[in-house]
Amino acid sequence: MKNILIIGATGQIGSELTMRLRKEYPGGNVVAGFIRGAEPKGELLESGPSHEVDITNPAQIAEAVDKYNVDTIYNLAALLSAVAEARPQLAWKIGVGGLYNTLEVAREKGCGVFTPSSIGSFGPDTPRDNTPQDTLQRPETIYGVTKVTGELLSDYYARRFGVDTRSVRFPGLISYVTPPGGGTTDYAVDIYYSAVKGEEFKCPLKPGTFMDMMYMPDALRAAIEIMEADPTRLKHRNSFNIASMSFDPEIIAAKIREYIPDFRMTYELDPLRQKIADSWPNSLDDSCARREWDWRPEYDLDAMTRDMIAHLRTKFGIAAPEVRKEALEPAF
């Protein structure tokens, strides 16, 4: 049986990961940790326990761990890259101070800890294509600085204190459930919302801006599988490159047009996001994750696009127009 605390359970990843973990471990406590003002609602609230856990308050983390006999903590509290640039002090306080609080509680109480890192942990000096697992990490954003610090601190706690810390470097995550807030990769979520609603999409990044992206079901599976991996096979811990697809705005727009032919996209560049995206890799090499814990993505751009459009149509009560014949025919 597992008892799990998710810190940041109402956020972009947490809201889905909490539900998935409750299905995965039905006999245990999967506790939705939330901050005031972002309380769980609906199914998230009703399907299991929740507890106020502000990651900047170590006593609250310890209280939730004690109350529910927690053995594993998913630390998902963070400010995303663009919003972190506006509030760097807070980004550090949550990303590094919060992680330190979590690791200290984990050390005292014997918990495992998952803390996501990101493609944002790389910088302009990093090899851009097929970015290796072990390479230069000199990010220029505060988000990236907190992620590299988090990777190092988590490895330190594993080596020095035996805390079972594990992590993956998430690409931009795409989902129809909880929208991201303030990231550089958010456009790849927003574009689907506009397309399904029949609105023109104003893309904040220029053509040719490639970044790694991933559909949320693959990301959730990665977060669960890395924590279940056989520790004797892990040569790395914090943090594994994982990948499933890489595209630029033109490629995703063309893919959407295969299913929504009249979708329109124009460009209205956001200089901050463009600068951040230009400093991140185009695509990651995830062969270490494949070797050490059998990581395999399931969704490519086409499968993700079909699923996103179908779910967003349901979400907004928009009927699917008659599907073009060729979209229904197998490609072989």
Ligand code: SER
């Ligand atoms: N999705 C994040 C961001 O854009 C990167 O991990 O900030």
